[in-house]
Amino acid sequence: MDFEIPPVSIFEGEFLFDTIPDNVSTKHSLSIGPGPNGEATDFGSINVAGDQDWFGIFLHRGEEYQFQNTGFGVDPTLSLWDSSGTQQLDYNDDSPLGGISNALLTFSPVADGVYFLSAGASPAPNAGTSATGGYQVTAHEIPGNASTYAGALPSRGIPGNIHDALDQDWYSFYSYAGTHHEFGVISTGAPWLDPGTNQPLDDPTLGIWNSSGTQLLAYNDDTDAYNRNSHIDFTAPYDGVYFLDVGGFGASTGNYYLLT
The missing domain is CATH 2.60.120.380 (Jelly Rolls)
Incomplete structure (x- = not known):
């Protein structure tokens, strides 16, 4: 305002x-x-x-x-x-x-x-x-780079919002080498939203970056041909910090739920 x-x-x-x-x-x-x-x-x-x-x-x-x-x-x-x-x-x-x-x-x-x-x-x-x-x-x-202050804890749902076409939200997490993770971003079914006021992120994207935020290690736009949510199966190649990168495909904006 x-x-x-x-x-x-x-x-x-x-x-x-x-x-x-x-x-x-x-x-x-x-x-x-x-x-x-x-x-x-x-x-x-x-x-x-x-x-x-x-x-x-x-x-x-x-x-x-x-x-x-x-x-x-x-x-x-x-x-x-x-x-x-x-x-x-x-x-x-x-x-x-x-x-x-x-x-x-x-x-x-x-x-x-x-x-x-x-x-x-x-x-x-x-x-x-x-x-x-x-x-x-x-x-x-939430910054869209490695300076982010937001963290992603295991087995946690994190609500968020992409409010313009260039917005990206980064979340840090720590992993040991060889640990397998499943991450997802959904645009509907988020219980934190009030009924009737949900403006979902219609087409979320999800990326995983290395500890310096300079190398994209994994990326997904659509889970499959029938599901516009995002999902990544990821096995950490080294001990250290990684970054989850949530965005909207094209000009998509709205609310999302990051699943870790």
């Missing part, structure tokens, strides 16, 4: 006037770009201790997203709120994955809609940081 985005801040002498509200009235938004590595980013400033800046963002159910708040002098926090701004869905202050003084969230919504990211500062800043300063908030969908 698009919002009208005014200037982030106005400097006048030594005074900084905050123009980003801390509630659902905000006009600031993040819109994740198309393609296999879609992301959105914006900058702001925590002007006084306790300041919170809210950004609206439209999320697709089943997609796994990563949100990060990187501080410039400030020890940032990040929280995620529902569409009404009344329920906090997640919160992070210091994340080892995002840098100890940065904030990182991973979230998969159960419904399409507008959510709100709230950028703030820790009330107890880490050494070398403060409760005020600049920040950069970034939103990612």
Whole structure:
């Protein structure tokens, strides 16, 4: 969902006037770009201790997203709120994955809609940081390369969404040499979808890449002439990390279920 985005801040002498509200009235938004590595980013400033800046963002159910708040002098926090701004869905202050003084969230919504990211500062800043300063908030969908943060555990179903023709979702998994795996992607029969609102990925594709994400080891489009879902029988050639690559054939978009 698009919002009208005014200037982030106005400097006048030594005074900084905050123009980003801390509630659902905000006009600031993040819109994740198309393609296999879609992301959105914006900058702001925590002007006084306790300041919170809210950004609206439209999320697709089943997609796994990563949100990060990187501080410039400030020890940032990040929280995620529902569409009404009344329920906090997640919160992070210091994340080892995002840098100890940065904030990182991973979230998969159960419904399409507008959510709100709230950028703030820790009330107890880490050494070398403060409760005020600049920040950069970034939103990612599942990357379409080896930088992915999404993992695929054995015997698990993973819901997802391909939301444009260039979108690819990568999931990492570890295997020992000689281990046999069966992977599949289906576009129907996923119990996480609400009846009557299923927009299936009509023609899913599935690939398996090596640990560097540079060599395609296996690929399937249609299971057979009568089944447009994807299925791969795979025996790992070495001990290490591999990547599952889910996409849509042609311009196919919609919801899928990855079976591992």
